[in-house]
Amino acid sequence: MTKHAKAGSGAGVDFQIEGPEVTRAIVLHVDRRDRNAPVTSDRAVEARLEEAIGLARAIELEIADSIIAPVTAPKPATLLGSGKVEEIAERVKETQAELVVVNAQLSPIQQRNLEKEWGAKVLDRTGLILEIFGRRASTREGTLQVELAHLQYQKSRLVRSWTHLERQRGGFGFLGGPGESQLEADRRLIQERISRIERQLESVVKTRSLHRKGRARVPYPVVALVGYTNAGKSTLFNRLSGAEVLAKDLLFATLDPTMRVIQLPHGRKIILSDTVGFISDLPTSLIAAFRATLEEVLSADVILHVRDVAHADSDAQAQDVNRVLAELGIDDLRRSRIIEVWNKLDLLPPEDRAAREAQAHRKPGCVLVSAITGEGLPPLLELIEGRLGAEDTVYEILLSPEDGQGQAWLHDRGEVLSRRNYQDGRVLMKVRLASDKAGQASARFGTAMKTLGKKKAAAE
Numbered sequence: 001m002t003k004h005a006k007a008g009s010g011a012g013v014d015f016q017i018e019g020p021e022v023t024r025a026i027v028l029h030v031d032r033r034d035r036n037a038p039v040t041s042d043r044a045v046e047a048r049l050e051e052a053i054g055l056a057r058a059i060e061l062e063i064a065d066s067i068i069a070p071v072t073a074p075k076p077a078t079l080l081g082s083g084k085v086e087e088i089a090e091r092v093k094e095t096q097a098e099l100v101v102v103n104a105q106l107s108p109i110q111q112r113n114l115e116k117e118w119g120a121k122v123l124d125r126t127g128l129i130l131e132i133f134g135r136r137a138s139t140r141e142g143t144l145q146v147e148l149a150h151l152q153y154q155k156s157r158l159v160r161s162w163t164h165l166e167r168q169r170g171g172f173g174f175l176g177g178p179g180e181s182q183l184e185a186d187r188r189l190i191q192e193r194i195s196r197i198e199r200q201l202e203s204v205v206k207t208r209s210l211h212r213k214g215r216a217r218v219p220y221p222v223v224a225l226v227g228y229t230n231a232g233k234s235t236l237f238n239r240l241s242g243a244e245v246l247a248k249d250l251l252f253a254t255l256d257p258t259m260r261v262i263q264l265p266h267g268r269k270i271i272l273s274d275t276v277g278f279i280s281d282l283p284t285s286l287i288a289a290f291r292a293t294l295e296e297v298l299s300a301d302v303i304l305h306v307r308d309v310a311h312a313d314s315d316a317q318a319q320d321v322n323r324v325l326a327e328l329g330i331d332d333l334r335r336s337r338i339i340e341v342w343n344k345l346d347l348l349p350p351e352d353r354a355a356r357e358a359q360a361h362r363k364p365g366c367v368l369v370s371a372i373t374g375e376g377l378p379p380l381l382e383l384i385e386g387r388l389g390a391e392d393t394v395y396e397i398l399l400s401p402e403d404g405q406g407q408a409w410l411h412d413r414g415e416v417l418s419r420r421n422y423q424d425g426r427v428l429m430k431v432r433l434a435s436d437k438a439g440q441a442s443a444r445f446g447t448a449m450k451t452l453g454k455k456k457a458a459a460e
Contacts, residue, residue, distance in 0.1 A: 025061040026097045027053050028088065030079065030104035031070045043280075043316040051280075052103035052125070054230075058132050064095035078117065079110050085117050092118045101128055105281075108157040125281060126153060141204045148197045155190045220261060221388050221434075222271045224297045226325070227306035228317035229277030232343040236306055236371035237274040240381075264385050265378070266432075268415045273300065280320040298329060302387050303338045304380075309356055309368070310347035339365050339383055346370040389415070392432045394452040397445050401425030409444060413437045 029049040049068055056063060069084050078085055079102075092100065099121045100114070106124040114122045123131070130153055133146045225233045241260035258274045275297060297303060303325075307318055318340075330338075342360055345353065345368050360366045367383055369376030394417065399406045407427065410416060415432040422428070430452070433441055442449055 022060075022062045023099055024064040024095065024097045025056055025099040025101055026064055026088070026091060026095060027056050027066045027101045028103065029066075029068050030102060031068055032074065032104070033070055033072045043313040047313045047316075048103065048280075052101065052128075055103075055125075055128050055132065056101050059128075059135060061099065061101070064097045065091055067091065077109065078113050079104065079106060080114075085114070089118050092120050099123060111157065129279070129282070141201070144197050144201050144204065148194060148201065151190050151194050151197070155187060155194070220269045220271050221301035222273055222299065223302045223304060223384060224273040224275060224300035225304045225306055226275055226297055226321060227277060227304075227341075228308065228321055229279050231277065231306045231308040231311075231317070232371045233274055233277065233306045236304075236341065236343060236369070237272060239371045239374060239377065241272050264381055266385060266415050266417070267411065268385060268388065270384070270388070273297075278321045278324045280317075282324065297325070301337065302384055303330070304341050304384075305338050306341045306343050308344050309342040310344040337387070339367065339380075339387065341380060342366065342368045343371055345375055346373050385415075388434075389432055392434050393438060394430060394432050395438070395441065396450045396452060397429050397431060397441070398448045398450075399427045399429065399445075401427075406445065410441075413440070 027049065029045065029052050031045050031048075045068055049066055053063055053066055067088065069080055069088075071080060073081070075081060080088075088100065091097070097120055100118055100123070102114070102122060102124050104125060106114070106122070111122050111124060130146065130150050134150060137143045137146045225237055227233045237258065237260075241262050260272050261269055262272050263269050305318070305321060307314055311317065340363070342356065345356075348356060357368060360368050365383070365387075367376055367380045369380055392415075397406075397410065401424070407429065410429055410431050413433070414437060417430040417432055419430070420428040431441075
């Protein structure tokens with residue numbers, strides 16, 4: 001693969017991977033053990049390294065080596081100690097690596113200094129995730145959001161590392177005084193581009209808001225899929241909706257949200273929404289940039305938290321997802337909308353499967369499934385219907401023979417539980433209606449409508 005740093009972008013900025021050649025990379029996980037290190041995950045160090053390797057492979061890097069670097073006293077200039085820096089420099093030469101992926105957040109100065117010491121490009125975790133997102137985004141909104149986050153990242157990395165960033169001459173002829181430096185010019189150009197993208201995104205967000213209001217007029221509740229990246233959300237989405245969303249064993253295989261209308265077993269229609277996968281240490285700039293997209297989760301009637309229970313760090317991944325949901329505003333009062341979907345049941349060995357089944361049985365609002373085989377999906381759909389119908393009421397409505405439109409109205413806006421045809425052509429329908437549709441039904445059918453109550457709704 002080819003790679004380049006755009007002139008004027010500074011050290012480590014605008015690293016791009018494209019073309020047919022293969023880029024050899026070393027993946028370095030920094031295991032910070034100092035007291036000031038942020039606690040972002042409870043998972044094992046080896047699992048964090050393996051995840052970083054998976055991120056690197058998501059942009060088709062060839063992994064030449066992988067290293068864990070314990071850090072007890074971070075160095076302001078390089079983060080790592082001098083001995084470890086020299087050791088990695090030797091590994092870079094031995095493996096002929098052209099890139100070092102550092103699974104940590106690096107300051108611009110640290111990135112620049114490490115590139116000088118190692119003689120190779122350096123990409124930190126934020127830069128790597130931005131690169132993946134840049135490749136995955138396909139809609140206009142997704143592309144703009146990624147570019148905005150990338151420019152904000154670039155702006156922070158304009159450091160005085162290259163000779164072309166020296167101050168340029170201003171004025172006319174040979175006697176002009178000092179003018180704008182290339183560094184200042186680059187920063188100004190990036191800020192102008194950021195402002196343009198923010199204006200464009202405002203327009204896109206308004207359009208999305210209008211679409212959301214349009215869906216609110218459609219009598220279908222929204223069920224949103226969330227989860228750690230590679231938990232199987234898109235596979236589950238495809239299985240439930242019959243769609244063909246890209247589903248691969250790859251971190252961030254899909255990025256842009258997808259929606260489909262599906263029908264539940266008892267006839268209720270819902271809008272199923274697949275969202276971007278979460279990950280530990282997700283850059284705050286990306287959370288902010290994708291907030292408009294993730295608002296689909298905030299407004300959802302039911303949230304399916306898809307977990308990979310076959311993964312060794314499933315519990316830690318769930319904690320990472322819950323942290324992001326909390327940042328988005330999904331507080332404890334709203335958590336009653338969440339159903340935990342423990343996916344990849346087919347990958348569990350028999351003894352682990354039995355333990356997980358017992359664990360899920362003890363936990364309310366939890367169901368074990370396999371999106372690949374379809375096992376466990378009927379109980380999941382029943383649980384979704386139960387959550388959506390928790391506040392519904394069951395009614396009996398007697399329709400005249402000529403009121404075919406009334407029957408269609410009930411099928412569109414409610415869940416028809418049963419119907420009985422009389423010899424004179426009248427039809428008695430038992431229907432479960434949401435509270436916001438009950439008033440409309442009362443105005444539409446008047447005295448022909450009889451309330452049976454919520455208890456019967458639960459018993460059906």
